[in-house]
Amino acid sequence: MSQINRIKGGLIDRSQKLEFRFNGRVFHGHQGDTLASALLANGQRLVGRSFKYHRPRGIFTAGSEEPNALVQLRSGAFQEPNTRATVAQLFDGLEATSQNHIGSLDFDLMAAVDLMSPFLSAGFYYKTFMWPKAFWEKLYEPIIRKSAGLGSLSMREDPDVYDKGFLHCDILIIGAGPAGLSAALSAGRAGVRVILADEDFVLGGRLNSETFVVDGQPGGDWAARALAELASLPNVRIMARTTIWGAYDHGVFGALERRTDHLAQSAGHPRQILWRVTAKRSILAAGSIERPIAFGNNDRPGIMLAGAVRTYVNRFGVAPGKQVTVFTNNDDGWRTATDLAQKGVRISAIVDSRDIAPLTSLPDAEIVMGGRVVDTAGRKGISTCTLANGQKIKTDCLAVSGGWSPNVHLTCHQRGRPEWQSDIAAFVPGQNLPANMAVVGTANGLLTLGEALRSGHQIAEGTVSDLGFTAARHSAPVADNEASGVSAFWYVGESRKRAWLDFQNDVTVKDVKLAYAEGFRSVEHLKRYTTLGMATDQGKTANIPALAIMAECTGKTIPETGTTIFRPPYTPVPIGALAGRSRGKDFRPYRLTPSHKWAKQNGASFVEVGNWLRAQWYARAGEKGWRNSVDREVTMTRNSVGICDVTTLGKIDIQGRDAAQFLNRVYTNAFLKLPVGRVRYGLMLREDGIAYDDGTTARLGENHYVMTTTTANAGLVFQRLEFARQCLFPGLDVHLISVTDGWAQFAIAGPNSRKLVQKVVDGLDMSNEAFPFMACAETTVFGGTKARLFRISFSGEMAYEIAVPARLGNSMMQGLMEAGAKFDAVAYGTEALGVMRIEKGHAAGNELNGQTTALDLGLGGFMSKKKDYIGKTLSERAELTHEDAMRLVGFRPVERSKPLVAGAHFIAQGQEANTENDEGWMSSVAFSPTLGHSIGLGFIRRGHVRMGEVVTAYSPARGGNIAVEIVSPHFIDPEGGRQRG
Amino acid sequence: MIIDHPLLGPRDAAEFTYLGDATLINRPDPAAPDAADGFYEYLYLRDNPAGEHNELWYHEQGDRAWLVVSRNTLTHEITKVELARDVALRLGRDR
Amino acid sequence: MRYSALKVFTQGLTGNKGWKPVWREPDPKPQYNVIIIGGGGHGLATAYYLAKEFGIQSIAVLEKGWIGSGNIGRNTTIVRSNYLLPGNQPFYEMSMKLWENLEQDFNYNAMVSQRSILNLFHSDSQRDAFVRRANAMMLSGADAELASAEDLRRELPFLDFDNARFPIKGGLFQRRGGTVRHDAVAWGYARGADLRGVDIIQNCEVTGFDIKDGVCTGVQTTKGAIKAGKVAVCVAGSSSRVMAKAGIRLPIESHVLQAFVTEGLKPVLPGVITFGVGHFYVSQSDKGGLVFGGNIDGYNTYAQRGNLPVVEDVAEGGMAIMPMIGRARLLRSWGGLMDMSMDGSPFIDKTHISGLYFNGGWCYGGFKATPASGMCYAHLLARDVPHPHATAFRLDRFKRGYLIDEKGQGAQPNLH
């Protein structure tokens, strides 16, 4: 089909012909077209179906407020539902399909639903579908769900990449229409840092859609010149295709820049960039949105907003119809008639609801003052409209103008409420704007061009001097003030037919009246009950007329009735853009231990621990499954020596004259008298008395300690220590710095650990006398490398930990393995570590889960009675100390061959399994290769006095129930002889 | 949100973590006869005002300072930011 | 008026002219037996059950704005009973059972949709924690089902199994969990209460309590003084503000939780999916929008709006776990005020002032609790003893050291 509606003029490049497909049919348009303008140029009026009644839908607007013309763009994994054809820039090869119909767009089988509409009024579904009960999920809801929704996702991973970034400026100007350009010129010339953002791909706003004159030039030319000047200023950043979609606290804005949506392929470039703009000041120049008038069957394709019709004619060189009728309640609508007539488009009639003198006369056009359109006809597009006086007018395009609503959206993102301005019958920005925001132009209710230009200029100059700059000396751009009279006329009461308010969600005037009748009278109730304004356009064109009708029903004024709340985003933002690069493996950064490379080369499997990747076990050739590897690692460690990278434990260097005092206040146990060269286990409570972390602290010097924390809590402990240091005890001289990343630390455990350590440290006496259990030293290893050595044990074996600077960590692992070769040293991972600590009865993350007390954990002996410490007072509360409290004990299966399950609950034998009889839970389990059976740690009421009792470990969720015996948690070497060696 | 750090200037609140009411600085005297009640009220009860609120923020992705920020909980307007340490010293916590 | 398919049909034939207001708009009487402050889900449910189950007459619900204007209309509509601790789980399971019969009970279709809820886990220790939880659920009579990664791959092939930063190791299903049309819950309870004579009074703000000698005898409101035998506060995020008028400080902070919805899409998600590590949960509404959310913003606020970092954090979580949603567009965000308590669990209790009762501290879990909260609060108001399933929700529990801390985070509300 040829471009039958293409006329002369516009900002399209006729030398570039673009081919595109709509529902498989090939069409042509030009560079500079939107999909909507190209469809109109080709005479394609029907472009979609409405949500509920599957009514035919055409293009209604020429901007982002479009409720109707939603299409599915592109194909395959690039398929993009609900794209507004009015903002989709045409490119060669564009593919689009219409949405929400079964069968073809022309013959939608679901269109029959429209005949049922009497039974499908607002909220009908709340009153039915309740019987029989089981039918909701099985029958009714699947049907409703299937018929709801518009476009489809491809169900495949989004193949595009997205990025984010940060921008800063003195003034953010939102909107590059006349007011925005005028403001940008003033600000830019003054030298302040300006960002000028606009959602359109051609800047200039309505200047490109109208036939205005600015400074004696055609408006579009003036805009182009202004933009050229702005582009030449180094302090101005012009961002086209960029929507400022959210105004957040303190001058932070969300901005979406569309980089490749207008191209056939993104070719690896980010499709869109989410910018977080921080602006000292902002100037909102977002313009205004035209609203329709509701009348019978006002939803047919070919019925459009009058301003949009001008846009198609003036900017795109497209006449949306051959016989255009204008229905208006204001002066502005008349310009549609005059502009079109000038381009040679035939105007059938001008119907003005006001009983005033005609603004102008047009040859051939019938002028009906005080007129109303009550109905229209035409199955897939308007063919005639009927006036209240019964007159029928043949027309293929009805241009409707109900006046203009300032685009106050962003002014309300921080709960500001707009105010009613009755002379323009519209809401304008209220008093509570986001901090440091000013509003100019039609967005501020200044509906004429001259005022818009002047306000942009003035506000920008004021802002510039607020910021301490001097405004450049130039005057505001000048234009005439066009006629802009308007009357508050919202719907044609004489219409007997359904009159649409929300075109996408099929909400009609009757629905609003029904909501009123049923008591849903607050605007929020109205919205929620009827779904008005909840479609993809968020009711940009629908809300004001609807609430005016509700105001009429309730007898209140429009400002008393109020608006619903405007919330981000201004226009919808793809989730992919909001996520940026943070997806897949890049969702969060990794932390790698210094021996990661060695581990990878030696068969390690890795496990995520927070952001760390830790070696879980090291598989050797021939091993069948992970248990084989773990059993071997445990056995070889217990029999000789094993090496484990424990770098991930938090390490905090603590220095200061009062460091000992500080530690004494944050640990439950005494720290004042720890000698230099010794390590002590320490337990920390939250102030509420619950245990939350433990570790060891070594005293390296008089005023120098190094603390270890658990891997998981490293950051939290540091934060809480800083809180204690700065907020609770600011009089102490103590300083904290994390050295977690600086030191590669290795545990060397097993009966041969001393021999191995002796081989690598430089000349330190490692005898039990010289370097006993819980000793520490700063020393050197491998001939002069700085190191820290600790004799501490998590496995229960004689054990050491050696730390060397992180860069040497990978090499250190090799060195330790080499030095340990003659002892058959084994590298072990977190699984073996876990097995050994369970065998030894040490609590770890599963036990220190933030719900257990020191008493529960069997660590009551570490709670000093002689001093205060964080958590002391509240740890003494009755419910935390009573007889019946949970205690950490060991468990073994009565039938030794059975595996225990972590997460099982304990029920006394013979008791019914229910919440009341729940006595505790199994926190950690392991297969102990040392004992040859499964062992567990867990909490059970009064566990410490129930040794030997058999209870049921209840776990229907996993593994089933088994009988277990309560035993000491210290399965191995309860006296601790091995570690003291 | 932007927090105007008293030492480092305006920083995005995303660099900070939040703790709560700045009264958490006023840890009670554990030796007081009513220490149990004192700690209960200190740790658990909050004014939770709708309006001006002094609160503790920690510059985790920055200099690790604890700040006392005076912020309106209705408007989010920040009127004052101090180092928590200075506040604590002023309250005599160095004694 | 009883709602039914027949009624919808006959009304449709006669131009839908016969529908009556779903609730009356009465002026307040000078005195009631029970005044419930707060016309949200919990307050309306309390009124409904007080009238229906406990036979109490002369009840008023006072609402500052329009009913359902708080969290009942701002949540992500999820219902579940997958709690861990004995103080909580039986209560939420009771709530689930009430949901299952709610629509027939109050003759309003709230679209209770038991589409299942899934919590993903990514490591053995997370699995162990979920096994503990699953067993606790089953002890209370709830359903729970552990799924392997292979099971999930079959059922939800669009999750990121092959390139995830935190690989999916499995998940915990509660098949009876799901979603409910949130506004309809408020309207259904309001309708049911109104039909039983409860006065629902909108645009009526309580400005003070009449308290003398430790006894609360009524309230002052913007519509005048109203006497009452019992005054029951039930105002969620406004708890501290209202209770301050009675001189009571609470173990509660008010925080904002943002929630999000995309444009309408043809069905893609079968049930609720929760990706805890990535701070993201999502379901799809009957209208087709993906309804999702994540963490609270984390600072005290009464502003009912949040900030950008959390929006991004939530989207990142979403893309990390289901990268097919990249081209779905976020349509709208909003914020609700969460009455975050010090252990993450609620209160349904008397206060030390005779005749003054308190229900709050629901954190971001109040929606699913609505029926049980109403039932238990009504029980307390009618009989002056706690309902057997709400005995743990006492205001003095922190003094005693009885903590219902599901997450083990201690007295820091923004971590719950």
Place this chain on the structure above:
Amino acid sequence: MAEFNLRAEPFLGGFSHDYGGAMVEEVTDLSLISIAQPLNGRAALAKAVQSGLGCTLPAPGSSAVAENGDLRLLCLGMDSFLVINSGGMSYDRLAAKLDGAGYTTDQSDNWVALELSGTLAYAILERLCPIDLHPDVFPIGAFARTSIEHLNSIVLRQREDRFLLLCASSSATSFLHALTGSAVLIGLK
């Protein structure tokens, strides 16, 4: 003692790539030393820094260069400083020079250091760094400790078009990935 020599391995293997318009290089020869200022010890520390390092004590959030030019001192916060030393002075020597006026900790292995230079360095950082790096507000010598792609980092402007970037060494790979990712996303190869 075992017959084995430990080998220091740069966190990123000495990564270096010229993107044309931007260059990313791992800096492997810096020594980084933190200094904590003892309570009420600012004057003493200032004196020791002046005499020992030939450097004035900068105010919080700003930095100073030593007289001999190979040492830069950053004041990270109220009582903490970071010495960035490319002159090869060892931790022990530097600590000795302060003579107890500050508490020192060797931080050299805590951080990975990358240098980003070239005319497009700014454009790359615009996608990563929340701080306003415009030369008017972030001149040469300015630095900020902030969050880059969820990672705690320090950004220091060394020249108009040259930045030194520090990040926790355990996340070196992810940090480099973020940086090179930005280069690619702004269209470089």
